[in-house]
Amino acid sequence: MQTLLAFVSIAVATFPAILAAQEPAAAPTMKAIRFHKFGGPEVLVLDDVPRPEPAAGELLVRVLAAGVNPVDWKVRGGMMRGKLPMIPGYDVAGVVDKAGAEVKDFAPGDRVMVYLALNRGGGYAEYATAPAKDCAKFGKDLAPTSAAAIPLAALTAWQALFETAKLAEGQTVLIHAGAGGVGHFAVQLAKSRGARVLATASEKNLDFLKELGADVAIDYRAQRFEDVAKDVDVVLDAVGGDTLGRSYGVLKKGGFVVSIVQPPDPARLEELGLRGSVMLVQPNGAQLAQIAELVQTGKLKPHVSATYPLAEARKAQEASATGHTRGKIVLKVAD
Numbered sequence: 001m002q003t004l005l006a007f008v009s010i011a012v013a014t015f016p017a018i019l020a021a022q023e024p025a026a027a028p029t030m031k032a033i034r035f036h037k038f039g040g041p042e043v044l045v046l047d048d049v050p051r052p053e054p055a056a057g058e059l060l061v062r063v064l065a066a067g068v069n070p071v072d073w074k075v076r077g078g079m080m081r082g083k084l085p086m087i088p089g090y091d092v093a094g095v096v097d098k099a100g101a102e103v104k105d106f107a108p109g110d111r112v113m114v115y116l117a118l119n120r121g122g123g124y125a126e127y128a129t130a131p132a133k134d135c136a137k138f139g140k141d142l143a144p145t146s147a148a149a150i151p152l153a154a155l156t157a158w159q160a161l162f163e164t165a166k167l168a169e170g171q172t173v174l175i176h177a178g179a180g181g182v183g184h185f186a187v188q189l190a191k192s193r194g195a196r197v198l199a200t201a202s203e204k205n206l207d208f209l210k211e212l213g214a215d216v217a218i219d220y221r222a223q224r225f226e227d228v229a230k231d232v233d234v235v236l237d238a239v240g241g242d243t244l245g246r247s248y249g250v251l252k253k254g255g256f257v258v259s260i261v262q263p264p265d266p267a268r269l270e271e272l273g274l275r276g277s278v279m280l281v282q283p284n285g286a287q288l289a290q291i292a293e294l295v296q297t298g299k300l301k302p303h304v305s306a307t308y309p310l311a312e313a314r315k316a317q318e319a320s321a322t323g324h325t326r327g328k329i330v331l332k333v334a335d
């Protein structure tokens with residue numbers, strides 16, 4: 001009888017353990033900033049969410065840093081409606097954790113940066129999935145916070161100047177908001193192509209523009225830029241409104257105005273014999289690899305003016321929304 005009792009008590013004691021061993025392992029989770037409704041910075045919350053799995057052709061990236069861009073708070077505010085809740089963020093730098101099926105050029109352990117398309121997002125998180133074709137590798141000598149500053153802004157500058165406006169060596173370009181995220185890459189990229197560069201900023205950023213390589217730094221508050229810039233081949237407009245409206249007159253006949261904020265006025269283009277268009281940046285791993293190469297060889301420098309921990313994404317977006325960031329703001333997600 002005693003033996004039977006002992007057996008029963010052992011069985012009762014070990015049964016839960018046996019059961020637990022047979023239960024499937026809980027799906028891994030991660031910390032992520034999300035918003036469950038569109039609105040102000042207060043809608044951003046830190047949640048525990050399931051870790052994503054890479055589909056075929058995708059990488060699962062352990063995020064070390066995530067870039068902050070104006071589009072992040074514009075989407076949060078309802079500019080582009082998508083399925084809620086949403087994880088904001090379109091720029092990440094991190095380490096490949098897992099490669100999905102059919103991925104050839106990347107393996108776990110690679111350090112990668114990527115611009116996640118606007119319909120994808122998901123950057124403000126400990127893990128993010130990204131199409132491998134949109135990613136580019138970066139070396140150990142580049143800090144992840146610097147790498148995360150690059151993709152969206154540098155690709156915008158590259159595609160606006162080189163693909164859309166076809167800026168060529170020896171041409172003159174006027175870059176509005178030259179001290180901002182897009183502008184500080186644009187000034188450097190235009191110089192590296194052998195262009196003469198005029199750029200606008202407020203007084204506190206004029207020395208910064210010169211350090212980036214601008215030939216002429218224009219204080220847009222103290223001077224009318226059209227009094228300084230004349231006969232230019234290309235205008236890169238990152239401001240819009242009155243700034244775009246006054247930019248047609250600085251272009252030579254046949255010149256090109258590329259705006260990244262609003263379409264140029266077709267009537268003004270026609271009237272003055274100009275060309276122009278608005279452009280929307282596209283993910284592009286091959287271009288990003290060329291940009292990464294310029295960074296690795298010291299020809300292009302991302303400037304990070306502030307970093308915040310992931311949990312302080314709200315503060316980071318508020319700082320970005322002032323419209324006066326020098327270079328980039330980045331979230332530090334992990335070491």
Ligand SMILES: NC(=O)c1ccc[n+]([C@@H]2O[C@H](COP(=O)([O-])OP(=O)(O)OC[C@H]3O[C@@H](n4cnc5c(N)ncnc54)[C@H](OP(=O)(O)O)[C@@H]3O)[C@@H](O)[C@H]2O)c1
Nearest residue numbers: 070156177179180181182201202260279280281323324325
């Ligand atoms: N179409 C696309 O694909 C695309 C891609 C990226 C960005 N964008 C848009 O382009 C805009 C710029 O993006 P970003 O990331 O460069 O923004 P950002 O980093 O926030 O730009 C901040 C910079 O703008 C400068 N600035 C503000 N008002 C100015 C003015 N009137 N004239 C000249 N400079 C001025 C500021 O210089 P001071 O502090 O010296 O005033 C600051 O350095 C945003 O609206 C963004 O959403 C569009």
